[in-house]
Amino acid sequence: MSITKNIAILEGDGIGPEVMEEAIRVMNAIEKKFGHRFMCTSAWVGGAGIDNAGKALPEETLKICEQSDAILFGSVGGPKWEPLPPNEQPERGALLPLRKHFGLFANLRPARIFKGLSHASPLKCRIAKAGFDFLVIRELTGGIYFGEKGSDENSAWDIMKYTVPEIERIARVAFESAKKRKGKVTSVDKANVLQTSILWRKTVERIHAQEFPEITLEHLYIDNASMQILTRPADFDVIVTENMFGDILSDESAQISGSIGMLASASLSESGFGMYEPSGGSAPDIAGKGIANPIAQILSLAMMLKYSFGLLEEHEAINDAIQQVLDEGYRTGDIFSGSEEEKRIGTKEMGMRITKKIV
Ligand code: NAD
Numbered sequence: 023m024s025i026t027k028n029i030a031i032l033e034g035d036g037i038g039p040e041v042m043e044e045a046i047r048v049m050n051a052i053e054k055k056f057g058h059r060f061m062c063t064s065a066w067v068g069g070a071g072i073d074n075a076g077k078a079l080p081e082e083t084l085k086i087c088e089q090s091d092a093i094l095f096g097s098v099g100g101p102k103w104e105p106l107p108p109n110e111q112p113e114r115g116a117l118l119p120l121r122k123h124f125g126l127f128a129n130l131r132p133a134r135i136f137k138g139l140s141h142a143s144p145l146k147c148r149i150a151k152a153g154f155d156f157l158v159i160r161e162l163t164g165g166i167y168f169g170e171k172g173s174d175e176n177s178a179w180d181i182m183k184y185t186v187p188e189i190e191r192i193a194r195v196a197f198e199s200a201k202k203r204k205g206k207v208t209s210v211d212k213a214n215v216l217q218t219s220i221l222w223r224k225t226v227e228r229i230h231a232q233e234f235p236e237i238t239l240e241h242l243y244i245d246n247a248s249m250q251i252l253t254r255p256a257d258f259d260v261i262v263t264e265n266m267f268g269d270i271l272s273d274e275s276a277q278i279s280g281s282i283g284m285l286a287s288a289s290l291s292e293s294g295f296g297m298y299e300p301s302g303g304s305a306p307d308i309a310g311k312g313i314a315n316p317i318a319q320i321l322s323l324a325m326m327l328k329y330s331f332g333l334l335e336e337h338e339a340i341n342d343a344i345q346q347v348l349d350e351g352y353r354t355g356d357i358f359s360g361s362e363e364e365k366r367i368g369t370k371e372m373g374m375r376i377t378k379k380i381v
Contacts, residue, residue, distance in 0.1 A: 024057035027331060030090035032067040032083065035112060036304025037314035037369075038096025044316035044373025045094065045323045048343075051380040052327070052336050063090065068098025068112035068304075078115030084123065092330040093120070094323060095299035100306040121162060126289035126297055127188070128195045129160040129268065130329070132321075133255075133275035133285070138348050141359045142280030145252065150278075154255035157199055158275050160268025161192045162289060165218070167265050184218045184264065189225040191292060196262035197234035202334075203259050206238040210247040210263035210271065222264060248274060276301050281356040283315025286322040288329050296330045298322040312368045315354040317344055320376060343379035347372070 033042035046062065053060055065083035066074045075082065078098070087093050098112035108114055120126070133156055135143055140150035161184075169181030193209075200207045209226045211219035223241055230239045242250060244267045251258065251274060263271060276285050282302035290296045300318030308314055320340060328337035351364045352375055358366045367375070 024059070025331060025333075026059040026061065027091040028061045028063065028089060029326075030083075030087045030093045031062045031064045032087075032093060033064065033070075033096040034067050034098040034116075034304060035069040035100050036097060036306050036309040038068075038098070038304055040309070040312065040369050041300070041314055041316040041319035042094070042096045044369060044376075045319040047373050047377045048320050048340060048380065049323055051377045052339065055339070055380055056333070056336055058333075058336075067095070067116050069100055069103045070098075071116060072103060072106070072110070072112065078110065078112050079119050084120075087120070087124070092295065092326050093297040094326060095120075095297050096319065097300060097302065097304040099304045100309070120297060121289060124295055124297065125163070125291040126295075127161065127163040127292070128192055128290045129162040129272070130195075130199070130288040130290065130325070131158045131160070131272045131275065131285065131301060132156075132287075132325075133158060133272075133279045135279055136284065136345060136348055139280050139284070139357055142357050143278050145255070145278050149253070149255065152256055154258070156255065156258035156275070157203065157260050158268060158272045159192065159196045159199065159260060159262045160272055161188065161262075161264045162268075163265075164188045165265035167269075182216070182218050182266075184221060186221070186225055189222050190229055192262060193226045193229040194233070195290065196260050197230065197237050200237045200260040201234070205236070206240070206259035208247070208258055208261045209239065209241050210244050210261060210267055211241065212244050212267075213241070214243060218264070226262070244271075247271065251275060252278065272301075281315060282318070283354065283356045284317050284321070286318050286325050288322075288325045290329060294330060296326060298326040298330075312370060313355050314369050315356050316369050316373045317354075317376075320344065320373070339380055340376075343376045346379045347375045350375075 033039045065086045071078045143150035166182035169183045211222045213219040213223045285301035324337045324340040327333040353364050
């Protein structure tokens with residue numbers, strides 16, 4: 023069935039516009055092939071928002087996002103805006119308000135190694151070659167980052183607090199995701215030390231027993247989980263954890279996947295509204311050179327089709343197209359190993375080759 027959706031396109035700064043152009047090329051191919059209609063509206067955000075409309079998240083941009091079914095986000099930031107006060111800088115001034123405004127409490131970051139890219143992973147060859155494909159789900163709007171903070175002359179404190187409903191809703195996202203994958207959830211906490219983790223574990227177990235008994239559930243302490251991810255990544259399917267542990271685990275998982283240029287993420291609200299963006303930043307060191315890897319942005323588009331619009335076949339079509347281009351040996355600089363079978367290409371050519379596989 024063909025669908026019509028409104029999409030806010032916030033390309034941002036640095037490599038954002040370059041990689042977004044390729045994601046839109048792929049989106050157009052998906053529209054044509056599957057008969058959908060994606061009505062895209064572009065808006066300023068980040069440094070571009072500051073320069074063109076006076077702030078990182080201009081009102082007009084927020085309005086466009088409110089009128090859309092999903093947000094496809096590029097990346098924001100760069101040295102030009104670093105002298106600004108922290109709250110006015112591109113990342114803090116745009117990303118945090120967007121997450122807050124839309125209640126984006128669930129952050130999903132897939133970690134996987136595409137076939138042929140195991141050389142880019144810092145893992146032992148044997149482990150990287152065996153491959154892995156798991157999803158880290160991080161609670162994004164609660165916990166220690168948002169608890170009461172304070173300091174006096176001799177001390178400082180950050181309160182970590184979770185409510186039952188906050189844990190219930192992220193647990194449901196994890197179990198629902200596992201249903202569409204390999205059917206396993208690993209819940210990560212520190213229930214041997216933290217009260218919030220005891221509540222976390224109890225609540226996850228209850229939601230599992232009451233609503234998702236068919237899913238396999240295991241628990242790991244955060245210190246153990248961070249080791250196990252390095253030694254047996256292939257055993258994981260969905261990892262769910264609270265905000266701070268998730269912050270660390272998702273970056274660790276990104277590292278072992280190889281290049282940040284291959285990694286997408288989704289941030290979802292309770293109603294299923296989502297913002298989709300590459301895991302990396304605006305890469306000012308390579309911006310404007312036409313060499314950035316557009317695959318993270320294209321995979322962000324693929325996640326949008328899957329999680330916001332339920333278009334599973336289209337999601338697979340994009341993933342297959344990327345794998346085919348990689349199988350033919352085409353690589354941007356960040357995933358180029360120098361081997362003779364590989365051909366080094368730029369941002370545009372990578373986008374065009376992936377698009378051609380879809381048409
Ligand atoms: P970064 O992710 O931008 O860059 C880290 C390294 O990865 C750089 O060497 C860069 O060239 C490389 N890289 C990143 N994406 C790539 C791609 N698609 N293809 C090839 N190489 C790629 O992180 P950083 O240097 O710490 O931050 C740069 C700016 O981005 C800062 O202003 C930071 O605040 C901002 N930032 C924004 C976001 C966001 O918009 N969500 C996230 C992180 C950082």
